[in-house]
Amino acid sequence: xxxxxxxxxxxxxxxxxxxxxxxxxxxxxxxxxxxxxxxxxxxxxxxxxxxxxxxxxxxxxxxxxxxxxxxxxxxxxxxxxxxxxxxxxxxxxxxxxxxxxxxxxxxxxxxxxxxxxxxxxxxxxxxxxxxxxxxxxxxxxxxxxxxxxxxxxxxxxxxxxxxxxxxxxxxxxxxxxxxxxxxxxxxxxxxxxxxxxxxxxxxxxxxxxxxxxxxxxxxxxxxxxxxxxxxxxxxxxxxxxxxxxxxxxxxxxxxxxxxxxxxxxxxxxxxxxxxxxxxxxxxxxxxxxxxxxxxxxxxxxxxxxxxxxxxxxxxxxxxxxxxxxxxxxxxx
Numbered sequence: 001x002x003x004x005x006x007x008x009x010x011x012x013x014x015x016x017x018x019x020x021x022x023x024x025x026x027x028x029x030x031x032x033x034x035x036x037x038x039x040x041x042x043x044x045x046x047x048x049x050x051x052x053x054x055x056x057x058x059x060x061x062x063x064x065x066x067x068x069x070x071x072x073x074x075x076x077x078x079x080x081x082x083x084x085x086x087x088x089x090x091x092x093x094x095x096x097x098x099x100x101x102x103x104x105x106x107x108x109x110x111x112x113x114x115x116x117x118x119x120x121x122x123x124x125x126x127x128x129x130x131x132x133x134x135x136x137x138x139x140x141x142x143x144x145x146x147x148x149x150x151x152x153x154x155x156x157x158x159x160x161x162x163x164x165x166x167x168x169x170x171x172x173x174x175x176x177x178x179x180x181x182x183x184x185x186x187x188x189x190x191x192x193x194x195x196x197x198x199x200x201x202x203x204x205x206x207x208x209x210x211x212x213x214x215x216x217x218x219x220x221x222x223x224x225x226x227x228x229x230x231x232x233x234x235x236x237x238x239x240x241x242x243x244x245x246x247x248x249x250x251x252x253x254x255x256x257x258x259x260x261x262x263x264x265x266x267x268x269x270x271x272x273x274x275x276x277x278x279x280x281x282x283x284x285x286x287x288x289x290x291x292x293x294x295x296x297x298x299x300x301x302x303x304x305x306x307x308x309x310x311x312x313x314x315x316x317x318x319x320x321x322x323x324x325x326x327x328x329x330x331x332x
Contacts, residue, residue: 013099063084080103114150120157125162252279
């Protein structure tokens with residue numbers, strides 16, 4: 001059994017390289033991966049940004065697609081996505097050196113089957129890794145439940161053959177769920193003392209959408225070749241606004257719904273529809289000059305027909321720009 005192993009310390013590759021790379025990936029990611037290979041490439045880049053992996057040399061710090069024992073039932077061998085050897089990388093004889101094993105998975109569609117197989121590679125006593133980490137990134141619902149079921153089923157297959165089998169110490173599991181509204185939910189557990197799956201203690205941490213540099217919209221520099229910008233008649237001079245790209249998306253949706261309830265005519269809802277498309281249905285969010293002009297007109301109007309929407313339009317402007325747009329500076 002792979003139970004007589006050392007608990008990871010502060011200087012382990014898990015703490016100094018792998019977890020920081022995962023955090024970097026989460027801070028950069030918007031979930032726009034086409035397939036698992038995209039996620040693998042991104043993770044490798046994050047690792048390389050933290051330390052020189054020396055890929056392509058005999059001194060490489062990580063081996064990709066490293067052979068490993070697998071408990072598939074078919075007798076075939078499996079591969080590890082990442083293996084961090086304690087010493088020099090393998091010479092190609094197929095014999096594993098001691099080190100840290102990592103399986104990285106993206107949004108599996110086949111339920112727990114593939115998850116179970118990957119967990120089996122990490123906990124197989126024949127591999128006896130002193131540390132291992134299962135990292136899953138997902139966008140679909142109920143993925144956390146699928147992972148916990150996969151861990152349970154992987155454990156049961158070993159337990160049937162060996163009743164005293166336990167999940168080995170040094171096993172780490174990190175599940176990152178992309179939240180459609182922005183940001184991520186991270187769930188993590190580690191095995192410090194050999195245990196059964198029901199003893200795992202999960203820690204859940206919400207991670208807000210990564211802050212990015214505010215986009216400065218200099219109105220005097222709007223592209224005159226765009227049809228929607230040609231009629232702005234914007235005066236030259238100092239006229240700029242800074243868009244808050246980390247605005248609360250739920251607040252904006254609530255304001256847009258309030259605006260749609262307040263306005264009197266169907267055609268007036270074109271502003272909310274436009275803002276919803278540009279700011280909530282695009283990643284990263286943006287606001288076009290035409291939408292700015294339209295919002296500015298609603299923020300300050302003398303026509304009683306539009307007064308019902310003026311207050312909420314100002315709230316939208318405050319949310320997006322930290323101030324009420326001045327229609328006179330925008331030339332509308």
